[in-house]
Amino acid sequence: MFSSIITAFWKQSFSTGDKLYSDADFSIYADAELNEGESGTILVTESKIAVSLCPPLADRLDLNSEPMSDAIFRQKLVEHKIALHGADYLFYFPAGVAASLTPADPSRSVRRLTADDEAAFTEFCAASSEDDLDAAYVELNHWLVFGAFDGGRLVCAASMYPWQESKIADMGILTLPAYRGKGYARDTVHAICKHATSLGFEPQYRCQLDNQASVELAKSAGLALFGTWDNLLSAADKENC
DSSP states (O other), rough: OOOHHHHHHHHHHOOOEEEEEEEEEEEEOOOOOOOOOOOOOEEEESOOOOEEOOHHHHHHHHSSSSSHHHHHHHHHHHHHHHBBBBEEEEOOOOTTGGGOOSSSSSSSSEEEEGGGHHHHHHHHHTOOOHHHHHHHHHHHSSSEEEEETTTTTTEEEEEEEEEEEEEEEEEEEEEOOGTTTHHHHHHHHHHHHHHHTTTTEEEEEEEEOHHHHHHHHHHTTTTTEEEEEEEEOOOOHHOOO
């Protein structure tokens, strides 16, 4: 269903290092190559749950002491007071779909943004709440930025950057409150994703599990759920890694 870029990235991310346990449903690897500050990550898909841990944390959890499963692993996290950061949904377009995307409303002004749009982007940010700006993480200096306009006013903006040195482009999007539910976000998602695909990248859409509005946008844009992704991030674990 998904492109080989996506499936190969996640397979590589959760099969690198020393295999501590693996069966048809669940696997754990100890990976010394985790990025600085990452003690571990968990990927849950329809077919399997995969865990990647930094070796010191894997040793601390003593994962070889008994039969293993997702439930046993999560209980060990509780026992060692290791909290999860909070899972994100991972959405992608089915293979081949992004290249053929077109705006639902061809009369709507949706285009790539550049440094020349700084004034419009500054006004857009000033009209957005701090919480919305933090959650969306849309920046004019990102690798790829698109926006939708109502007349001369920027009302929706999306930006992307290459994710973890891969051919996946992670996306953030924000729409001004008065313009939500009118198709601006969907058309902006389609425009930026089609362009990213033309550059050889696969668009990635992430949102937290409780962000229902963002989930609905992903679905309306034609994105499909790949799974959930979570991190283990605690001060103690960072010191161990």
